[in-house]
Amino acid sequence: MNDPGEVVFGLGAAPGAHPGTAVAVLDAAGRVTGWTPEARRLLGHGPAQVTGRPAAELLAEGEGSAREVLAAAVGSRRTRSARVRVRHRDGRVIPLDVRISPLSGRGADGAAWLVRADEPDETARSRWNAAVLEAILVRSPVAAVVWDPQLRYLWVNETLARENGIPSGLWPGRRIDDVLPGIVDTPPFEAVLREVLASGVPVLGYEYNRQTAGDSPHHKHTYSISFFRIDDADGVPMALAGMRADVTATRRARARLDLLSEASTRIGTTLDVLRTAQELADYAVPLLADFVTVDLSEAVPIGDEPLARLGSEAGRTAVFRRGAVASTHHGAESRWATGEAIYVPPSSPFIEALVTGRSVLQPVLDLSPGNWLDEDPARAEVIRATGMHSLMITPIRARGETLGVAAFIRHDTPAPFEEDDLLLAEELVARAALCLDNARRYASERTAALALQRNLLPRHLEGGGTLEVRSRYLPADVAHGVGGDWYDVIPLSGARTALVVGDVVGHGINAAAAMGRLRTAVRTLAELDPAPDELLTLLDRTVAQLNEEDPDADPGSTLGGTCLYAVYDPVLRTLDVARAGHPPPLLLDPTVGVSFPDVPAGLPLGLGPAVFETSRIELSEGSTVVLYTDGLIETRDHDIDFGIARVAGALTPPDGPLDDLCSAVCDTFSTRGPLADDATLLMARPRFLTPDQVATWDVPADPAAVGAARASAAGRLAAWGLPELVPATELIVGELLANAVLHGAAPIRLRLIRHTALVCEVSDAGPGQPRPRLAEPEDEDGRGLTLVARSSRRWGIRRTSEGKTVWSEQALPGS
Known part of the structure; x- marks a missing residue:
């Protein structure tokens, strides 16, 4: 039972109040007629101490402004607020935020005013909560909606109302199809709502597509909405709420990333320029365009003659060569075959993209008289005949250089190109450009490497009338086709011949250059015609001097390696051999088979002062000398002994043609994967002088x-x-x-x-x-x-x- 004069209000009876707010009721004269338990807690006075007393008596001395606020509220019959100081029952002064509102009816026994009082921090908290709630529900950029259990709209915020162009007051009481007929696929949408209503389990990130007023006929917006159920204090479902966000840009960006990820696996699979250009064109059709061309500038030489020498043709200049073409019509739109020079007028968008380095987007291809197509009537005829209506041209740029342009055209697809399409095209071309540049650089380096190889290794082995020779060279660097192995056959005086096999540390172009230096040194020293051990001593000194000349060189570029030098004498029927850390020779005899002559190994070249020794091998009629590098006998999974046995086993029949024997040895690598090192094989079959x-x-x-x-x-x-x-x-x-x-x-x-x-x-x-x-x-x-x-x-x-x-x-x- 309440004390006399004590009033208990629910929130509905005291608007604007919240749990903890002190509430008092005043009559028309300003006397207290009602006093809530929260007021007793706040000021210490019970209803009996304040009921019937003027409320102004509770104010501390000097609170004239509060009295003026009360008088103003009474006079205007409008709500007023003020910060006042009130005397607690124990004598201390308490600051309060007070709100005075007129009160009429509601069974308040003639009361005229409702006074709500809060401590200042509670007031700030209340205002903050109210502001947050308003921001979330009213001013949030995220669309918010509430349905009743019958899936009728109860409330929508202004964001949702504004996006659909329907005032928020027209939504309540209506169903989805009533407000948005034919725009949303209602059955699956409402099925999700019913599931949440029945289970109470929220659904996050449900996506659906729909067209908005600003969408083109070929595009839709994508939305993501999350649903949750609203229950009362007893857990009874009252409503369903939804928070929806526009994720169109995110989904398009994700789709682009997916496409680019796939493109990275399909473009640039080889180091061939034209193959790479074709892969770009093939990937873009029909994914992005109906017709795509890739035209390469002079920076990517693919023709026999420079474009600058071709001159002009009817006012048009040869600026590109056709690198690739792809079309839904199997290339019927293209007037130029791959590799042919393409003439374009100076005012064309192709030249614009090439010169400025910026893409050109023409959603609607301009075919009106007076434009650049007047200077290119053949191209204009193809455009009109095929119905081309939308164009994008993107420069192909990599590492600061423009390699050409890629043109994307639509004729079958009715939708014109948009900015999103251009963004995707630019990203595709940017990735392809790096692949093209890599392929171009590879082609240039490979051309130089092959020229280097042709000039460093013997083009035609000649043993004269006293020696039949054959060779094989298997580089580990298959990409460039050159390495650090070398071999040579050098005619000497007295009908003799020198056989040389060497192996420079490493492989690739750098090793090939080092190999060229050693091969030249050996040929120069061979002119002096020293004994094999003396030649290797001189060669070792040469290597040491070359290394001393460049003390700051990278350790990986230090000159060094192994070498075997042999001199064949057809008169004496002997082979004098010395080796510097190189694998020993094999001797193939038609009667005995394979033997391994004892030749002291010596140190590899470049390791310091070394002593080499010449061994003399007596040769028999029909025998074959087999020289090689360690790449022929060493593999990643077996030792040298296994490799020597493998080579020896392939040397059958002993008197077989040298070409066949060489091929038989090399065939043992066919199923063993990439070589761990360059491999060289040199076979020599003596022809003795009578x-x-x-x-x-x-x-x-x-x-x-x-x-x-x-x-x-x-x-x-x-x-x-x-x-x-x-x-x-x-x-x-x-x-x-x-x-x-x-x-x-x-x-x-x-x-x-x-x-x-x-x-x-x-x-x-x-x-x-x-x-x-x-x-x-x-x-x-x-x-x-x-x-x-x-x-x-x-x-x-x-x-x-x-x-x-x-x-x-x-x-x-x-x-």
Whole structure:
């Protein structure tokens, strides 16, 4: 039971109040006639202490402004608010926010005023809550809606009303089809509402599509709405609420990302320029356009002749070459085939996109007289005949350079291009541009690499008449086709031949360049004709000097590697071999099979001072020498012994053609995936000289013996059927023997060799090094070597273990 004068209000009886608000009722004279429990809690006075008293007595001294507010409210019959200070029962002063409102009827026993009082912080909280609620429900940019359990609208906020152009007051009591007929697919939409109403489980992110007043006929907006049920205090469903957001831009962006993700797997699958351009065109049709062309500028050379040399044609300039075309009509719209030069007028949008680097969008293709198509009537005829009506042109730019333009055209699709279409086209082209640029750079580098390869490796292996040679080269860098392995066949004096196989550290273009330096060094040193171990010593010194010249070089670019150098002598039927860390040779004998000659390994080149050793291998008739690099015997999953056994097992039959044997060895790689290293194979099958092709004489160290030796040489030439070479040979033999007798030391030997050329050699044990010199007119000697040089195709001097050999080579008649 309440105390006399105590009034209990619900929120409905005291509008604007909330739990904790103190409420008092005043009569027309301003006396208290009602006092709530919240008022007792706030001021400490019970109803008995205040009922019938003027409310002004509760005010603290000096609160004249509060009295004026009360008087103004009474006089105007309007609600007033003020901050006042009120005396608590215990004597302390309490600041309160007071709101005075006129009160009439409602069974208030003649009361005239309703006074609500809150402590200041509670007032601020109340105002903040009210502001938040208003912002969420009224001013929020997110559309909000409430349905009753019969799925009729109870309330919509202004955002939803404004988007649909229907005032919010016309929604309540109506169903979805009544307000938005034919715009929303109602059955599935209402099915979701009923599910939430029945289960109470919210549904988040339900999406649906619909057209709005601003949409084109070809596009719809996408909305995402979340539903939740509103229950009363007893858990009884009262209504359904929905919060809806426009996610059109998000969904379109996601769709673009999905398309671009797929494009990244379908564009740029190879490093071929034209293939990449075609992949771009194929992907865009019919996804984005009905007809797509990719035209490449001079920055991407795909023709035999530069575009600048083609001149102009009827006022149009050759600016592009057709890189690719794709169409829903199988390319019937294209006037140019792939690779053909394309002439365009200077005022065309193609030139605009190329020069400015900005895309051109023509939602409606301008076909009116007076535009650029007047200068290109053939193109205009195709446009009109096929019904082309919308155009986008996007420059193909990568790493600051414009590589061409991509044109997107619609004729079958009625919808014109929009900004979103242009954005997608630009992103597709941007990704394709990087692939095109990579392909272009690869093509340029590969061209340079192949030119490097052609100039670094022997184009045609020649073993002369004394050696049959074949080779295979398998680069690990398949992309460029070059690596660090090299091989060479070098003709030496005395019908001998040098066989070289080497392997530079690494592979690719850098290794190929290093290989070229070593190959050149070997060829230069071979001209001096040293023994194999001496040549490798000189080569190792050369490598060390080259590395010392560039001490700041990257460790990965330091010159180094392995090398095997062998000299084949068809007269002695021997092979002198030395190796610097290189795999040993294999010897294939038709009778014995595969053998492994013992040749000391030596250190690889570039590791420091090294000692190398020459081993002599006796060759038999029909044998084959097999030289190779470690890439031929090393694999990722097996050791070297397994690799050697694999190569040896493929060398059958031993007397088979060299081409077949080379192919058999290389075929063992066919099922083993990419090579771990470059692999080189060099096979040589000796052809020995017969005894009747060689003539040798020991010559006494006596000037009188020179004449007899000349006569013997002339007689042998006659027996060989080479009378034409007798005069020159007599001159050469005479001069070389005279030098040996006068300046050399015994023993002295003369040797003639007839094979693909006529070789004349004079050997002696003297330490001197004969050198040609220019003799003065009054000199009686000094012209011998000059005469030898003029009478020979080539000549030279080589050091031997016994001394030296001076040799001369003449071409055979008819060769």
